[in-house]
Amino acid sequence: MLSFNQFFESEKLNHSPIFNILNDIKNGSILINNILLNGNPNDLVSSGLKNIQEENVQKLDIIANNILLDLFQKNESINGILSEENENIIQGNKKGNYLIAMDPLDGSSNISVNIPVGSIFSIFKKKNSGSSAIEEDFLKKGKDQECAVYILYGTATIFVIALNNKVHGFTLNLEKKEFYLTYPNINIPENGNIYSINEGNIRSVEKEIKQYVNYCKKLNNNGKRTHTGRFIGSLVADFHRNMMKGGIFIYPKTSDKPNGQLRLIYECNPIALIAKYANAKSSDGAQNILEKKPKTIHERTAFIVGSIKMVDKLLNFYKNE
Numbered sequence: 675m676l677s678f679n680q681f682f683e684s685e686k687l688n689h690s691p692i693f694n695i696l697n698d699i700k701n702g703s704i705l706i707n708n709i710l711l712n713g714n715p716n717d718l719v720s721s722g723l724k725n726i727q728e729e730n731v732q733k734l735d736i737i738a739n740n741i742l743l744d745l746f747q748k749n750e751s752i753n754g755i756l757s758e759e760n761e762n763i764i765q766g767n768k769k770g771n772y773l774i775a776m777d778p779l780d781g782s783s784n785i786s787v788n789i790p791v792g793s794i795f796s797i798f799k800k801k802n803s804g805s806s807a808i809e810e811d812f813l814k815k816g817k818d819q820e821c822a823v824y825i826l827y828g829t830a831t832i833f834v835i836a837l838n839n840k841v842h843g844f845t846l847n848l849e850k851k852e853f854y855l856t857y858p859n860i861n862i863p864e865n866g867n868i869y870s871i872n873e874g875n876i877r878s879v880e881k882e883i884k885q886y887v888n889y890c891k892k893l894n895n896n897g898k899r900t901h902t903g904r905f906i907g908s909l910v911a912d913f914h915r916n917m918m919k920g921g922i923f924i925y926p927k928t929s930d931k932p933n934g935q936l937r938l939i940y941e942c943n944p945i946a947l948i949a950k951y952a953n954a955k956s957s958d959g960a961q962n963i964l965e966k967k968p969k970t971i972h973e974r975t976a977f978i979v980g981s982i983k984m985v986d987k988l989l990n991f992y993k994n995e
């Protein structure tokens with residue numbers, strides 16, 4: 675089985691700036707994983723602070739953010755960083771060609787109850803190097819991403835990457851402190867039976883979403899369910915399960931969150947690129963996620979992602995007006 679380094683050697687990428695960035699992500703994720711595995715539960719619970727999205731910040735969000743920022747700021751290729759935890763962009767090396775947007779700890783409300791969490795990264799090229807990054811540099815369409823990564827800190831820790839039109843998964847071997855290519859060329863089944871939505875929101879979502887969820891709840895001729903509902907509450911974990919088994923993840927607009935809950939640049943775009951390269955699909959109900967041009971760096975969007983046939987079925991409810 676190829677190690678992380680051997681894989682990038684085999685792809686002739688081991689001397690590329692992208693590899694150095696991925697190596698930083700890998701090393702950062704091993705540090706975060708150690709804290710999750712060995713940390714005192716008291717270190718992981720709420721700090722009592724709120725982040726710029728007015729959500730409670732758990733201590734580990736800040737720790738994970740600092741670990742990653744520290745690594746990225748030492749990387750010569752990284753010009754600027756956008757993080758969920760920082761209102762403004764963070765400067766890197768003026769001469770660097772790359773920009774990173776990240777959610778350092780996704781699903782953080784799950785930390786204190788020992789349920790999988792993740793880290794999400796979007797990596798793209800800066801138009802003109804030699805100058806400091808500005809917000810405008812990050813307002814790129816998702817389709818312009820060079821590469822996208824998430825780490826799922828689950829029953830095993832998995833590093834999933836979308837690069838050069840393919841998706842690969844690497845599993846962390848804790849003894850060797852190394853990731854190995856365990857899931858080469860991941861393809862999302864074109865159909866599935868898992869639907870993932872926070873049904874607590876169902877009364878405040880668009881009618882098309884209600885119609886689709888009702889459709890998922892239909893029984894077959896034998897009175898058996900046709901779909902199964904699963905919602906962990908960590909985007910990375912919910913998406914990963916659906917990617918491996920076939921399914922759809924939906925976080926729609928709600929009456930109290932008219933733009934949805936998830937952030938376009940550092941949550942939806944990287945997941946959408948992974949979905950695309952694994953032959954699946956994403957949308958906000960009206961438009962492909964990867965075609966959306968962000969207007970602000972922390973912008974939210976409705977997010978539908980998963981098996982092509984399931985996403986198409988849902989989008990059909992929007993078309994049948």
Ligand code: F6P
Pocket residue numbers: 780781782783872907908909910925935936
């Ligand atoms: O990062 C936001 C997030 O925690 C996602 O990981 C998750 O999918 C979503 O929010 C859950 O939101 P809610 O608690 O509204 O279901």
Ligand code: MN
Pocket residue numbers: 777779780781909941
């Ligand atoms: Mn998140």
